[in-house]
Amino acid sequence: MVLGDIMIAVNQISIDNGIIDFTPIESIAKGDYILLYAGEGILELESPSDASLDTWVAWVVNSYNMLPNTTATATLDGNKMVLTANDDNDLEIYLDLGSL
Amino acid sequence: MADWEGGIISNTKGPQSSTQNTGVLTLNDHMQLKQAARLQLTPIPSATYPDNEGLRAPITVTKTTTTADDSSAYQVYHNDFDSAAAIGTTGRLYIAIKCTTGNGSFGNFYNDLCIGGIQLTSDDYSTLDIGWAFSELTDYTAWEYATVTGMTSAAAGYENLDDIQDAASQTWPSCVAGVSNARISRATGTGSTLTGANNGISTDYSSQNAGTILGSGDTTVDQANNTNFMYTESSGSGAYMSNEWWWIRSPEITLNGESNKNISISIHAFSREALQGGVDISMKDAADNALLRWFWAT
Numbered sequence: 001m002v003l004g005d006i007m008i009a010v011n012q013i014s015i016d017n018g019i020i021d022f023t024p025i026e027s028i029a030k031g032d033y034i035l036l037y038a039g040e041g042i043l044e045l046e047s048p049s050d051a052s053l054d055t056w057v058a059w060v061v062n063s064y065n066m067l068p069n070t071t072a073t074a075t076l077d078g079n080k081m082v083l084t085a086n087d088d089n090d091l092e093i094y095l096d097l098g099s100l
Numbered sequence: 101m102a103d104w105e106g107g108i109i110s111n112t113k114g115p116q117s118s119t120q121n122t123g124v125l126t127l128n129d130h131m132q133l134k135q136a137a138r139l140q141l142t143p144i145p146s147a148t149y150p151d152n153e154g155l156r157a158p159i160t161v162t163k164t165t166t167t168a169d170d171s172s173a174y175q176v177y178h179n180d181f182d183s184a185a186a187i188g189t190t191g192r193l194y195i196a197i198k199c200t201t202g203n204g205s206f207g208n209f210y211n212d213l214c215i216g217g218i219q220l221t222s223d224d225y226s227t228l229d230i231g232w233a234f235s236e237l238t239d240y241t242a243w244e245y246a247t248v249t250g251m252t253s254a255a256a257g258y259e260n261l262d263d264i265q266d267a268a269s270q271t272w273p274s275c276v277a278g279v280s281n282a283r284i285s286r287a288t289g290t291g292s293t294l295t296g297a298n299n300g301i302s303t304d305y306s307s308q309n310a311g312t313i314l315g316s317g318d319t320t321v322d323q324a325n326n327t328n329f330m331y332t333e334s335s336g337s338g339a340y341m342s343n344e345w346w347w348i349r350s351p352e353i354t355l356n357g358e359s360n361k362n363i364s365i366s367i368h369a370f371s372r373e374a375l376q377g378g379v380d381i382s383m384k385d386a387a388d389n390a391l392l393r394w395f396w397a398t
Contacts, residue, residue: 010167010169010290010291010292011168011298015293033281035335044207094294094372095167096291096292096335096336098279098292099279
């Protein structure tokens with residue numbers, strides 16, 4: 001999960017009002033990792049292979065929606081993950097990106 | 101007066117040849133024992149300062165609910181290094197950083213402790229012996245990290261200096277530029293919200309550059325834009341790294357022989373304010389749960 005020749009930092013990812021914009025990520029490699037907390041749901045994924053960014057974001061969105069008991073719903077908008085919830089408090093997002 | 105004492109019949113067994121009778125010492129044996137006793141009165145210099153458990157650097161952990169990497173100043177830890185310098189003029193600094201975050205569903209990812217730089221100075225802060233600013237790549241790669249820490253497996257961690265030095269198959273390669281979980285890493289900004297610094301400190305604090313000294317009155321040092329730091333990358337919900345330690349050591353240093361040294365370490369500790377199941381899962385530091393300890397070893 002790199003930007004140029006460095007690992008991505010979350011300060012390069014826009015997180016605003018339930019929208020996570022992954023566009024700055026240039027590539028996804030096997031072993032790249034995401035832990036996402038939003039809407040009471042905790043999603044933890046490790047990429048099983050190299051992937052294009054759009055494929056990876058779609059995988060993250062679909063995986064999030066398979067979590068039980070979440071209070072938010074994710075949709076895909078290009079390379080953005082859009083979370084919606086009845087309560088804005090459920091759009092609090094914590095994100096951990098890296099490589100395991 | 102003779103410089104030996106009478107009484108060559110001893111009630112304790114001394115060094116003997118096979119031809120001697122138990123309890124009977126030759127004059128030569130007796131003198132050897134006396135000499136050994138004298139030698140025992142002379143303290144044997146320790147090769148480690150302060151001891152095998154190290155010295156804690158008390159750290160203020162800033163708890164936050166703000167997701168972005170933090171841009172506030174690094175705190176500067178100062179300590180008298182005199183006793184360590186007196187041990188010997190050539191050695192290494194060792195640093196152990198503990199993963200003190202919880203290991204619940206959020207894993208360990210709030211434990212990105214950042215070090216901007218380290219300096220050894222004279223105790224009046226007039227002379228810089230050596231200064232590393234880890235945004236200077238060669239300052240960072242001059243340091244070495246322990247490859248065997250137990251942080252990526254169910255193996256126990258290595259708490260003290262002897263433990264990490266004696267760990268089976270231990271190696272100390274140069275620190276690697278870039279980021280990898282459970283390894284000392286180098287970056288500007290981290291991959292985790294709610295922990296870590298946005299930048300390092302100015303490269304002017306490096307011996308390679310201006311060599312600006314962090315004086316006794318400098319309890320904080322500002323971040324500098326677009327600079328890197330050394331940090332403890334921690335990710336994942338695996339429980340392995342909780343309550344275990346990252347270890348790094350400096351290159352071998354030859355001090356100038358003056359036993360008037362200070363050490364300063366620029367530290368940034370920023371972690372989520374959070375309880376999970378009633379347990380504080382943030383990074384923390386306490387006297388009985390030291391986040392960062394340092395050692396000097398010859």
